[in-house]
Amino acid sequence: DDIYTFMVAGNELHRLQDFGYTIIVVDWHNSRKDMRINALNLMGLIEYLKCKQASGDVDAGEQFVILGESMGGLIARYCLTYMETHPTHCLPKEMHNTRLLITLDSPHKGANVPLSLQHMYRFLGGGIMGEFNTITQKIVGKSWNLFLDATAAQQMLLYHVDTYIPTAPYSPYAPHPAKAWFDADLLLIGNYPKFSKMVAMSNGSLAGLSQTSIWNTGVQRTPNDRLLYINSDMNLRVLGRTFKIAGT
Secondary structure, three states: OHHHHHHHHHHHHHHHHHHHHOOOOOOOOOOOOHHHHHHHHHHHHHHHHHHHOOOOOOOOOOEEEEEEHHHHHHHHHHHHHHHHHOOOOOOOHOOEEEEEEEEEOOOOOEEEEOOOHHHHHHHHHHHHHOOOOOOOHHHHHHHHHHHHOOOHHHHEEEOOOOOOOOOOOOOOOOOOOHHHHHHHHHHOOOOOOOOEEEEEEOOOOOEEEOOOOOOOOOOEEOOOOOOOOOOEEEEEEOOOOOEEEEEE
C-alpha cells in the first residue's frame, strides 16, 4: 500500500488507468539478496500473467510495460534478457511479452556511492556500535552494515569499500567480485533485451544546471554542501521509563 501511495498515486502514474492500463506493484520480499534471484521472481510474475493470457483470463493481445526504478531497472533488464534466451511454458513464442522497458536512475554501469560515505557507514556500525562494545551493540553494528554487506549492493557498487588495497599505486579501490560475476553473467545471456523497446531516464538536469537539493526544493546544490545528515540515539528502557544512553 505504501509503495502504491508514494510511487504510483503520488507521481500520478495512476492516470494510466484512464487509458486502460492495469498497474501491478512489485515489492521485493528481500531487496538485499542476489539480484538474479529477484529477477527470477519477476520472471515468475510475467509467466503467471502470460498463462492468464493463454487461458483467456487476460487479453492475449496486450503487451506489458515495465517501469523499474534504481535496482528495479537492473532486475528487470536481467529478467527480460534471460527470458529471451530461456523458453517459458506459457506462450513461449512471446518470450517476456514486454513491449517497453523503462528504467529510472538505474546504475547500469555501476552505482557510484562516495567512498567517504561508505567508510563512515562502516565506522559507525563496526566501530562505535560494534567491535569495541557489548554483545548487543555488536548486533546493532552488524545490522547497521547490512547495506554494504548485501549481495545486491556488492553487485551494483562501482567501488566497494572492502576492496581497499593500501599498496595499490593508483586506484586502491575496485568493484566487489560479486559485481564482476553479475556483469559477466548478464553479458553471457545477452546483456540487454533485444525484443523490447528500452528507455533509460535519469533524474538529472538536461539543461546543464545544478540539481536541486532534496531537503530544500528549488535551491541548487553547491560544492561541499551537506550530503547526509544522521541523528541517532540509543535508549534504555527500565520499568517503563526511557533513558538516553548514547547519541550520535
